[in-house]
Amino acid sequence: MADNNYHEEEVIGKAYDARLMRRLLTYARPYRIPLAIAIILLIAGSGLQLLLPVMVQIGIDDYIAVKNMNGLGTIALWSAMILFGSFIFSYLQMYITMYIGQKVQYDLRMQIFGHLQKLHLGFFDKNPVGRLVTRVTNDVNVLDELFSSGLVSVFGDIITLIGIIIALLYYNWRLALFTFAVVPLLIIATTIFRGKVRAIYRDVRTRIARLNAFTQEHVTGMNVIQLFTREKAVLNKFNSINADLRQANLKSVYYYAVFFPAVEIISSISLAILLYYGGFQVGAGVLTFGELVAFIQLVQRFYDPIRDLSEKYNILQSSMAASERIFKLLDTEPEIIPVVNGPKPAKSEGKIEFQNVWFAYNNDDYVLKNLSFSVSSGEKIAIVGATGAGKTSLISLLFRFYDYQKGSIKLDGIEINRMSNEILRSQLGLVLQDVFIFSGDYAGNIRLGNDNISDAQIIEALKKVNLHDFVINKEGGLNSEVKERGATLSTGQKQLLSFARALAFNPNILVLDEATSSVDTATEKMIQKALDRLLENRTAIIIAHRLSTIEKADKIIVLHHGEVREMGNHKELLQRKGIYYRLYQMQFRDEDLKAVG
Ligand SMILES: Nc1ncnc2c1ncn2[C@@H]1O[C@H](COP(=O)(O)OP(=O)(O)O)[C@@H](O)[C@H]1O
Ligand SMILES: [Mg+2]
Incomplete structure (x- = not known):
């Protein structure tokens, strides 16, 4: 029932560290061909998705407006095919990236466990079991997110964003600039959110580690607890550790609950401005009705990659922290240097x-x-x-x-x-x-x-x-x-x-x-x-x-x-x-x- 301070996780470092990233990427290297295929599939899928608003625009302006119902059927067919195509692409892309994620996890776990076996016993005197188990399981799991969704979809998000910006500017650069005007607001909101979540995230991690260590140690020592009837005292201690964790988690829930509606409000406001201003332009004949509808659809898609990217930021941050801990373990040199091809006694006598x-x-x-x-x-x-x-x-x-x-x-x-x-x-x-x-x-x-x-x-x-x-x-x-x-x-x-x-x-x-x-x-x-x-x-x-x-x-x-x-x-x-x-x-x-x- 001693204090578990020695179980505390090390302080989390930077949110992005090029050195760590480069080293992490070496784990993806064996899978660079499937990775490249996944990225191409993702770009193709995102591109197809962007074609849908264009189809809507053509449908409205060229067919509905002139009451050409046969042509509308063709457009509908095209849209269905585009949807189907993007479904196939994203299915394949997801499958491949998950596959890579699992492979990398497997490789990492093998490497970590193999390394643990090489370490001298003095190392295990100093490192609590719970912490080492966390390396092989939780920390590797965190990296899975990076490899199976993070890395590839960051590409997708950026490409989608660029595509949308180009499309918006192409349809109507004035309206586009109006839309972009809210971006600084979004950036400010995201920055504040990140800062808050980062600090809380650190708290959550240490408290989870403390809870794990406490649970593990006390389950192992259950006979001593029961023998000395310390159940109540231990439960109280557990209660306070558990409450600490709940509190940290609730804090992060609060910021999430504020952030996402805030983004929603910002995007709704910009949409309202768009409708008002765009409506005038349609009336003035500068913009067709179909273009306005396509524009609005594109703007709605505009916020998705931005929101996604801020979530990716969290993945990135936790991956950096996890990989830093994993690499620190992997970099721990065994103090007992194993001898290879050493001499063999001529006769085993037992002397x-x-x-x-x-x-x-x-x-x-x-x-x-x-x-x-x-x-x-x-x-x-x-x-x-x-x-x-x-x-x-x-x-x-x-x-x-x-x-x-x-x-x-x-x-x-x-x-x-x-x-x-x-x-x-x-x-x-x-x-x-x-x-x-x-x-x-x-x-x-x-x-x-x-x-x-x-x-x-x-x-x-x-x-x-x-x-x-x-x-x-x-x-x-x-x-x-x-x-x-x-x-x-x-x-x-x-x-x-x-x-x-x-x-x-x-x-x-x-x-x-x-x-x-x-x-x-x-x-x-x-x-x-x-x-x-x-x-x-x-x-x-x-x-x-x-x-x-x-x-x-x-x-x-x-x-x-x-x-x-x-x-x-x-x-x-x-x-x-x-x-x-x-x-x-x-x-x-x-x-x-x-x-x-
Ligand atoms: N892993 C360890 N790290 C640091 N000190 C240790 C460790 N194991 C034993 N010691 C210390 O070394 C001394 C000798 O311990 P040990 O060889 O286990 O004694 P014995 O087996 O004769 O009872 C003791 O003072 C003990 O506290
Ligand atoms: Mg002894």
């Missing part, structure tokens, strides 16, 4: 060496200091230390989730930051306390998309961790459903499932980070057995709270404030009566007594 390793998450705030130790092939080592000592950080370095600042970490003799992540991580398996289960089925959660793992291997892994009977007794067996985050599984079952996952991948080196610390005694026995099988013939680094696990280790490393303070086996360390001894006294004695008694 690890830390030499004077220093590591800080931020600046010089070292959480690991001058760390040195080695694990030889097949050795099992345990790492103990108080919470915050740096155990998890140490492991993150080995997996290259973060890069260390000084020293070196070698796997089978090769420095890990010279190896490609594929090679490095194919040697390593990791089981965490917090098991992440994806929605899907059991097989999928073990295989994780790796088709080299057969069903037989999965069953074998499940058997080794004693989970086979449980899974097989389900209706769908291996393919029965697993809910998001493993909501329907017990903690112990999730733990066993993650063991099976590690087994199926069959790594040389297995790392366990407090993997057994949150299960009951009965499950622990089961897990212990599974663990023994898991560790057979492998190098292992185990961070554990359980004495039974630690005692068996070949070597125990005691971490204290990011430094290796003691190293040795259980017996040796107890005899030293140092940190390990004290930890043992505090942490393990109860357990020990229980085991004895």
Whole structure:
């Protein structure tokens, strides 16, 4: 229930930015041929539409006025054909532009997600999930409008406007100038409107983002809310965030409600002037009746593209903001530079060496200091230390989730930051306390998309961790459903499932980070057995709270404030009566007594 200020969207930049636009257009480049066709279709369609008033004028002046009804039929037929033609053109044009919009969206989403996967974990420490989800979904969606309607129809609007202006001037330049006289008024109204809407739009965006983030976070933490019966307080908080959003939206509704009728009034006034003045001209014989009717029809069409263009302006503005955020994400360089074609260890032995390793998450705030130790092939080592000592950080370095600042970490003799992540991580398996289960089925959660793992291997892994009977007794067996985050599984079952996952991948080196610390005694026995099988013939680094696990280790490393303070086996360390001894006294004695008694 903390303040969600860190979810705030960045401030929106300029309404039009040539640099952003140029970059956006590169996404349309693969579709430039359909785009060009769409523009041609649009121009042709708009041109046809402009012919209709001309048909009316000819119909009135040349046929109705002289009572030539046969000719009128021909004109009607022509008009129908023109209408039909413009229908076909706009159908094709819309289809093509929507198609381009979808293609571009697809490309962008692929690129963003692909990029997210390359980013170092430190990036995800700093960016809330909600914001990243918004990039892939909402922001891309905003751009769709630009590509599927904005870009092309701006052309159409401008061409239509020019066409109408020429036609008006051609029919009667005096009347035309009268009509254009209201344009400055329109421009003033539009400018005021834009300014207001722009400010509100920014508010709406930040408030939507806040609402999204709040909802997402609190739905995820629903059990905590209900446990502490904080429903009322959370609802109140939600209410105020929700009301903020409503208020911002209502404000924009107000300006829209004023702007559009205002444009309507301005155009009606100019129409009234036109009728009055045009009527006189018809009376004086300067203008035919048909020309006046055509003129009025054209003037009515004159305002459409102007209004459209101001709406396009909004699309443009939101696209600029969305693309700025998307590009900022795409421009975030991964801090862990992936290695391609790095060296491969001649023999995968599972040998690890830390030499004077220093590591800080931020600046010089070292959480690991001058760390040195080695694990030889097949050795099992345990790492103990108080919470915050740096155990998890140490492991993150080995997996290259973060890069260390000084020293070196070698796997089978090769420095890990010279190896490609594929090679490095194919040697390593990791089981965490917090098991992440994806929605899907059991097989999928073990295989994780790796088709080299057969069903037989999965069953074998499940058997080794004693989970086979449980899974097989389900209706769908291996393919029965697993809910998001493993909501329907017990903690112990999730733990066993993650063991099976590690087994199926069959790594040389297995790392366990407090993997057994949150299960009951009965499950622990089961897990212990599974663990023994898991560790057979492998190098292992185990961070554990359980004495039974630690005692068996070949070597125990005691971490204290990011430094290796003691190293040795259980017996040796107890005899030293140092940190390990004290930890043992505090942490393990109860357990020990229980085991004895
Ligand atoms: N992602 C992170 N960003 C910044 N600091 C972190 C991060 N993760 C852990 N720390 C800090 O690093 C220190 C060591 O944490 P950690 O390695 O998780 O300890 P342990 O696993 O031994 O409990 C702690 O002080 C912790 O606050
Ligand atoms: Mg930890």
